[in-house]
Amino acid sequence: MRRFILGAILALMLVVGLAAPAMALTTADVTVTATPSYISISVLPTTNDFGVVAASSTPSTTTTYFTIDNNSSVVTDQTIAVTTTTWSGGVTWTHSDTCTPGADTAGLMANKGGTWGTGDIIVKNASPNPIAENQPATTDYSFGLKLYAPTSFSDGVQKQIIVRVTAVTG
Amino acid sequence: MKKLIGLIVLAGLLLSACAQPSAPPVVQTPEPPPELYDKIWISPGKVEVGNFYPGARAEYPLSIHNGKDEPAQFSVTYRIADNTAEGYVTAPGAAEGWVIIADPAPVLAAKETRQVLIAVEMPKGAKAPPKWEFWIAVNDVTQTGMVQTELACRWLVEMRR
Numbered sequence: 001m002r003r004f005i006l007g008a009i010l011a012l013m014l015v016v017g018l019a020a021p022a023m024a025l026t027t028a029d030v031t032v033t034a035t036p037s038y039i040s041i042s043v044l045p046t047t048n049d050f051g052v053v054a055a056s057s058t059p060s061t062t063t064t065y066f067t068i069d070n071n072s073s074v075v076t077d078q079t080i081a082v083t084t085t086t087w088s089g090g091v092t093w094t095h096s097d098t099c100t101p102g103a104d105t106a107g108l109m110a111n112k113g114g115t116w117g118t119g120d121i122i123v124k125n126a127s128p129n130p131i132a133e134n135q136p137a138t139t140d141y142s143f144g145l146k147l148y149a150p151t152s153f154s155d156g157v158q159k160q161i162i163v164r165v166t167a168v169t170g
Numbered sequence: 171m172k173k174l175i176g177l178i179v180l181a182g183l184l185l186s187a188c189a190q191p192s193a194p195p196v197v198q199t200p201e202p203p204p205e206l207y208d209k210i211w212i213s214p215g216k217v218e219v220g221n222f223y224p225g226a227r228a229e230y231p232l233s234i235h236n237g238k239d240e241p242a243q244f245s246v247t248y249r250i251a252d253n254t255a256e257g258y259v260t261a262p263g264a265a266e267g268w269v270i271i272a273d274p275a276p277v278l279a280a281k282e283t284r285q286v287l288i289a290v291e292m293p294k295g296a297k298a299p300p301k302w303e304f305w306i307a308v309n310d311v312t313q314t315g316m317v318q319t320e321l322a323c324r325w326l327v328e329m330r331r
Contacts (some may be wrong), residue, residue: 030228031220038202039321040211046315066317071209079252083318128252145317160316166252168305168322169215 040071041078041167053149056101060146063111067142068132068165075170076135080110080121080143081128083162090157097124099148107148108163112141120146123163134170202235207281209237212308216324217288223330224296229289232323234308236278242312243277246286249307255326261304268292269304275311290325301328 044067050059070076087093087106099107099122108123109116112131121129123145132141145163202211212234219228236242248269251260272287288306292298305322313319 030222030226032217032228032230033220034214034217034230036213037215038206038211038213039215039323040206040209041319041321042210043315043317043319046313046317048316068319069209071206071211072215073203074215076215077253081252130253163317164320165317166307166320166322168252169324 037169038071038073039076039167039169040073041076041165042069042071043067043165044069048145050147053147055149055153056151057149058146059149060109060116061144063116063144064113064142065144067140070135070138070140070167072135072137072167074137076132076137076167077130077170078132078135078165078167079128080123080131080163080165082108082123082125083164085125087159087161089159091154093150093159095125095161096148097126098122101148101150103152104150104154106150106159108161109146109148110143110163111146112143116144116146128166131165135167202283206235207237208239209235210242210310210321211235211237212321212323214323216326219290219325219327221330222290222292222327224292224298225294227289227291228327229287231285231287232306232308233283233285234276234278235283236280236310239280241277241279242310243275245307245309245311246271246274246276246288247307247309249305249322251303251305251324254303255324258301258303258326259299261302261327262298264296265290265298265302265304268296269306271306288323288325290327298327298329300331301326303327 048061053059082095085095094105096105096107101107109120110123111120121131217230248266268290270289276284278284304325307320307322309320
């Protein structure tokens with residue numbers, strides 16, 4: 001009798017022990033899922049020189065100057081931003097997130113293949129704006145940039161800022 | 171006899187309580203379309219975490235491919251979402267400290283694909299909205315131009331109710 005009870009208890013322990021992880025799945029386990037997809041964009045050309053700019057001028061590229069080669073396998077949302085709050089070089093320029101030029105303060109606009117003045121997008125540092133929402137998979141697009149030069153300069157040193165386009169699943 | 175039975179039952183309960191969580195997911199490096207061989211790409215584009223709770227951990231490897239003909243260094247960083255998926259809000263400020271990136275600065279050889287493990291570990295007692303989102307951003311830091319590109323993976327986290 002004693003052996004029988006002992007055997008029964010051991011069998012019960014084995015069953016409980018084996019089943020424990022499976023039971024835990026239904027109560028506590030975190031689920032992680034990912035659908036296979038590829039996010040891939042690149043840009044050409046990567047540079048533009050606005051040349052010598054006058055105070056309060058607004059030199060621009062064409063609105064199709066930069067092309068985003070989009071090889072993403074899914075619909076993407078793409079945003080555009082500058083990566084810093086200032087333009088580097090000599091006396092730095094403050095970057096205006098409202099595209100309001102001032103003394104040593106500049107702004108940037110982008111336009112996705114349209115006409116300047118229609119559908120322009122402010123290129124900000126904080127809270128980037130969308131440049132291509134629901135961009136279809138494997139579909140390229142182009143855009144241009146327009147500088148809003150400062151109303152006055154402290155020096156004539158060349159200035160630079162990096163513009164970044166970010167792609168994420170839409 | 172009663173003591174023996176009691177001890178055996180206690181041992182069984184302890185063993186059950188010590189059951190280890192399941193091993194991290196083994197994820198095959200995805201086979202990309204041939205046209206992506208000479209491109210830089212990341213995969214997947216979206217990771218969804220469900221049934222999450224304070225004290226829990228979730229992880230998934232992010233594949234990064236260097237399609238260039240020379241080695242390239244990448245930065246893999248936590249990023250506040252520029253926009254969120256429907257029903258989700260941006261992650262709480264503390265979430266950046268919950269995300270672990272196994273290799274935040276991988277250097278990939280030409281045409282190499284590598285997996286970087288991303289984990290989110292929410293401390294016990296921490297608070298978060300029911301559905302929150304953060305991004306993992308991948309930058310090729312060898313880019314030199316005025317206009318650069320960045321690839322991001324959405325992490326959508328839904329808390330256990």
